[in-house]
Amino acid sequence: xxxxxxxxQTEVYPALLKGFWVSLQLIAPSALCGLAIGIMVGxxxxxxxxxxxxxxxTFVAIFRGIPLVVQLFIWYFGLPHIGIYLSPFLAxxxxxxxxxxxxxxxxxxxxxxxxxxxxxxAAQSLGFSKVRxxxxxxxxQALRRALPGCGNEIIYLIxxxxxxxxxxxxxxxGQGKILASNSFKYTEVFLMIGVCxxxxxxxxxxxxxxxxxRLRIPGFxxxxx
Amino acid sequence: xxxxxxxxxxxxxxxMERMPESLIAIMDALPYLLQGSIVTLIVVVGAMALxxxxxxxxxxxxxxxxxxxxxxxxVYVWFFRGIPLLVFLFLFYFGLCTAFDxxxxxxxxxxxxxxxxxxxxxxQIFRGAILSLPEGQLKAARALGMSDFKxxxxxxxxQALRLSIPGWxxxxxxxxxxxxxxxxxxxxxxxxxAHFVATRTYQHLPLYFTAGVIFLVxxxxxTKALRxxxxxxxxxxxxxxxx
Amino acid sequence: xxxxxxxxxxxxxxxxxxxxLKGASLDVNEGDLxxxxxxxxxxxxxxxxxxxxxxxxxxxxxxxxxxxxxYANKRDLYAYRQKVGMIFQDFNLFDHLTALENVRIGxxxxxxxxxxxxxxxxxxxxxxxxxxxxxxxxxxxxxxxQKQRVSIARALAMDPKVMLLDEPTSALDPELIGEVHxxxxxxxxNGMTMIMATHQIGFASSLASEIVFMEDGRILERGTPDKxxxxxxxxxxxxxxxxxxxxxxxxx
Numbered sequence: 025x026x027x028x029x030x031x032x033q034t035e036v037y038p039a040l041l042k043g044f045w046v047s048l049q050l051i052a053p054s055a056l057c058g059l060a061i062g063i064m065v066g067x068x069x070x071x072x073x074x075x076x077x078x079x080x081x082t083f084v085a086i087f088r089g090i091p092l093v094v095q096l097f098i099w100y101f102g103l104p105h106i107g108i109y110l111s112p113f114l115a116x117x118x119x120x121x122x123x124x125x126x127x128x129x130x131x132x133x134x135x136x137x138x139x140x141x142x143x144x145x146a147a148q149s150l151g152f153s154k155v156r157x158x159x160x161x162x163x164x165q166a167l168r169r170a171l172p173g174c175g176n177e178i179i180y181l182i183x184x185x186x187x188x189x190x191x192x193x194x195x196x197x198g199q200g201k202i203l204a205s206n207s208f209k210y211t212e213v214f215l216m217i218g219v220c221x222x223x224x225x226x227x228x229x230x231x232x233x234x235x236x237x238r239l240r241i242p243g244f245x246x247x248x249x
Numbered sequence: 250x251x252x253x254x255x256x257x258x259x260x261x262x263x264x265m266e267r268m269p270e271s272l273i274a275i276m277d278a279l280p281y282l283l284q285g286s287i288v289t290l291i292v293v294v295g296a297m298a299l300x301x302x303x304x305x306x307x308x309x310x311x312x313x314x315x316x317x318x319x320x321x322x323x324v325y326v327w328f329f330r331g332i333p334l335l336v337f338l339f340l341f342y343f344g345l346c347t348a349f350d351x352x353x354x355x356x357x358x359x360x361x362x363x364x365x366x367x368x369x370x371x372x373q374i375f376r377g378a379i380l381s382l383p384e385g386q387l388k389a390a391r392a393l394g395m396s397d398f399k400x401x402x403x404x405x406x407x408q409a410l411r412l413s414i415p416g417w418x419x420x421x422x423x424x425x426x427x428x429x430x431x432x433x434x435x436x437x438x439x440x441x442x443a444h445f446v447a448t449r450t451y452q453h454l455p456l457y458f459t460a461g462v463i464f465l466v467x468x469x470x471x472t473k474a475l476r477x478x479x480x481x482x483x484x485x486x487x488x489x490x491x492x
Numbered sequence: 493x494x495x496x497x498x499x500x501x502x503x504x505x506x507x508x509x510x511x512x513l514k515g516a517s518l519d520v521n522e523g524d525l526x527x528x529x530x531x532x533x534x535x536x537x538x539x540x541x542x543x544x545x546x547x548x549x550x551x552x553x554x555x556x557x558x559x560x561x562x563y564a565n566k567r568d569l570y571a572y573r574q575k576v577g578m579i580f581q582d583f584n585l586f587d588h589l590t591a592l593e594n595v596r597i598g599x600x601x602x603x604x605x606x607x608x609x610x611x612x613x614x615x616x617x618x619x620x621x622x623x624x625x626x627x628x629x630x631x632x633x634x635x636x637x638q639k640q641r642v643s644i645a646r647a648l649a650m651d652p653k654v655m656l657l658d659e660p661t662s663a664l665d666p667e668l669i670g671e672v673h674x675x676x677x678x679x680x681x682n683g684m685t686m687i688m689a690t691h692q693i694g695f696a697s698s699l700a701s702e703i704v705f706m707e708d709g710r711i712l713e714r715g716t717p718d719k720x721x722x723x724x725x726x727x728x729x730x731x732x733x734x735x736x737x738x739x740x741x742x743x744x
Contacts, residue, residue, distance in 0.1 A: 089422075089468050090461040091429035093440055098461070101447065102454035107259065186333035190433060197335055204343065211344035214336055222331040385584035388546055389643075392580075393598040393650060394573035396566065403601055408588045484588055486632030 036203060036213070043199030044220065050113070050185045050195055054120035055178050061121060062128020062174065063163070069129060070136045071158060080129070087126035092184055095119045100191040112193035116185075124181050131173030135166040168239050175232035182224050196220060271455035278446045278456060285442040286463055292359050292431060292438060293424045299364025300420070304371030305410075309401055311372065312379050322372070329369035334430050337362045342434050355434040363431070367424060374416035378409040411482050418475040422468050429464070439463055495558055497522045497685055498654050503542050503552035505535075512538050513549070514709040520654065520687060525680050527696040528689040530706035531732065536689035537581075539706070540656045543687070544576045545569060556653065574602060577647030581659040583639040585631040585646075591618060592627040595646045603650070610649075617645040621675050637668030641675055648679075655679070657688035693736050697721060705729045 068080040087095070100115035110118065139162055147157040189198040196217060204213040311322045329337075342358045345351075353361075382405060390400035432440040443460040447453040498520040505513040513535045520526055528536040541547040543554065545563045554561045556572060563569045585594050592614050599610035618624050621641040631639055640660055647655060660676065661669045673695050680686065680699050690696055696703065697717035704714045705726070713726045724730045 086461075086465075089465045091426035091440070091464055093426075093429040093432065094443075094457055094461045094464065097440070097444065098454065098457045101444075102457050105452070105454035183331075183333040186335045187430065189335065190430075197333065197339075200336070201339065204339070211340065211348045214340035214344050218332040218336050218340060221333055221336060222328065225331040226327075383582070383584075385580060385582050386586065389578075389580060389584035389586070391546055392544055392573060392578040393646070394570045394602045395598075396570055399601055403597065404586050404588075408586075411588065484632065485630050 035207075036216070039199045039203050040196065040216070040220070043194065043196035046113075046193070046195040046199075047185050050116055050120065050188055050193070051182055054117050054124060054185070055181055057117070057121035058124030058177070058181065059128055059174060061125025062132050063167075065125060065129035066132025066136060066170075067158060067163070069133050071154065084126045084129055087123050088130070092119065092123050092187055093190060095123055096187060096191045112188065112191050115191055116188040116193045120181060120185065124177055127177045127180075128170075128174050131170040131177065132166060134173070135169035136162065138169055139165055171236055171239065172232075175228075175236070179225050179228050179232070182228060183221065186221070271452055274446070274450050274452035275455050275459050278443070278450075279459070281446065282439055282442050282456075282459065282463060285437060285439040286467060288356070288436065289425070289428050289438040290467070292356070292363065292428045292436065293421070295360040296363035296367050296424050296428075297417075297421060299360065300367030300371045300424075303364070303368035304375055305406070307368060307372035308375035308379060308409075309406075311376050313397065313401065326369045326372060329366050334362070334366060334427055335433060337366065338431065338434050355431070355436050359428075359431040359434060359436050363424060363427060366427075367420060370423075371417070371420060374413050374420065375409060378412040378416075379405060381412065382408055411484070414475060414479045414482065418472055418479075421471050421475060425464065425468055425471065494521070496520055497557060498543075498687075499555040500543060501553045501555075503539065503549045503554075505538055505542060505547060505549050512709050513542065515551075516706070516709070516711050518687075518704065518711070520685060522685050523683045524685055524701045525699050526687045526702050526704055527700040528687065528704050528706055529691075529693065529696065529732070529736070530712075533708075534706040535709040536706055537658050538709075540578070540658050540687065540689055543656055544573055544578055546578075570602070574598075574650050575653045577650060577652035577655045579640070579643055579647060579655065579657040579660050581662050583631075583636070583643050583663070585634075585639055585643055587631050590628050590630055591623060591634065591642045591645075594631070594642055595649050598646060598650050613649055614645070617649045618642070620648070620678075621645045622671070635668060636664045637671045640664065640672045644672075644675055644679075653685065655684055655686045657686060657690070659689050659691065661690070661692060691736075693721075693733075705732065707732070 065080050065083060068076050069084070070077075072080060096115060096119040099110060099119050100112060103110060103115075143161060143165070144157065147161045152161065185195060186197040188195050189201065192198075194202070200213050200217040204210040207213070307322050307325070310318050314322070338358065341362050342353075342355060346353055346358065386404055386408070387400055390404045391397075395403070428438055429440040431438060432444070435441065439460050443456045447456045450456075496519040498518075500516065500518045500520075503513055503516045504511070516535070516539055518526070528539065530536055538547060542549045542552070545561075548563070556575060561568065561572045563572070585591075586597065589597060592611070595614035595617055596607070596610045599605045599613060600607055603610075605613075615624060615627065618627050621644055623638060623641055623645070626634060626638060626642075631642075634642065644660075657676070661672050664672065669692070673692070676686075676688070676695075677699060688696070700717050702714055703717050703720040705712050705720060705724075705728075707728055713720065713724060713729045715724075720729060721733050724733060
């Protein structure tokens, strides 16, 4: 028993910590970039002119329709075909940002659609330019409405960051695989890893709930369908 | 960081140069890839079926069951929705199978794991649908003398399941994409085959594009089929309550 | 004197801190039409739902045909409910079934009748309420009055001994109330025992064998329509009735 505990302390713990750190480094920038892309694309899908809207919609259809694994493989194994070489880390962040950006844009788009037309008319009659109107009036409200959806997408991101392993970026799951292969303690290691992710997603959910609560404006809630 | 500074034109020409061999590679590999799509579809359909078979009782238990049962189901859902698919696949295939000395193929494990995770998500879809029905439906059924089991089977579920079809359609496209992850266990689905051919022909980009297109087609076909199902099951004039 | 077909003794129900029903008792003879009147929140609906145990009373006992109903025993409860039909304010037709299937399902799934036999009986009941031509329609395609008539047919198909009607016309547009009243009057003339909660005083007094006035969870007074409306003993009863007749006009 103590031998097992010692093993955990000297080998497992540091390896998992290293992996966890890499996971965080993957998740944070991807979440931010993804959200930024999502807002931009969402806005373009609603307020852009015809060709821009079509391009944005196509982007979303493709990146939501193709499995993330395929996307990652294209960035890491595929790009060298035309001479671009990305590190596993960079390919992962790129893949996660674009894919989650497409999903975020769906929620942003839904939120933008739900803002009453009257808001737009009022802003326009006050003399706001289209761009100003979008950023000062509409978007702040839309972001509140999109929060549950976007928040959920970030929780999904925490989970699918594990796929970075498949293009050789060694994060938490990857470290686990290495550890387990060396020690043959597959069940224990992966249970621990599972628990780590469970903790991450649960903490994220709680934070999301808190933020939603903080930002709540009385009477503003969208009708839950 | 990028290893080479690559001017845009250079990249473009390189791609155009390799076009003909790319197309040949795709044509050659296509039958092999399409066979993979059959494997993919079986995995997806199997997982959806398992998810359904477990999801319905879970949903019913969560809405109508004993408080202790409800708590257990809530924990089950939290557990299966909180851990990445890849971790579950490794845990089951390498971990539990060896621990309990069960000899299952990667294919079987893939269906089981995807099915269990899907059951957690599907249970919430069904639960939402059940909760959206007016209270009066159950009351009227009880007033006629139906047991709760009969009331749920003949009155609640037929309506709730109809309402769940859009959510199910969503679940299909998610499972289809998740099936690509099972490549990590060696399941011979589309991604695995694309990678296999790519490592031999060095035609990575064209082959993964092709794989992507196949997935898009499968998604489109499946979604259309489910929309047909929704049309068939539609009750004239019936609209979801509260909408 | 023959024994009452339904006897309700001392029913009480509490929700949290609020006493919704306080010791209500009632005897119903065969062929009676008892009408419950009273302000909102008086407990009329709760009392009706306690009678067929859709709401479990905290205290009280019920006898049908001299047999006490032990609702803790599931099989007894289901058998009892088959003999007590209920009509809801919101109709509560099964939305995924046609009118015919709605009427038929109780017979097939609860009584265990064959589909063909049940189907024939269902058509008969729908004819009785005047809706035979609409039998293949779904609830969403029916008007409110038609829905309520289907729900009456559905209850009748179970051959109940007593019918409970919980404000059957409150959710209907005024011009549709008449058709439902016609069906209820018909039932009364054919000897069905009924307990009905309603705000439709005119209709009630023309049919009722007894009016029961409830307020605050208690039965304050009961008597013939003439007595309650013209010579009520209780001050609250008089107050309520005068307001109602102002509102609804005609009586009797």
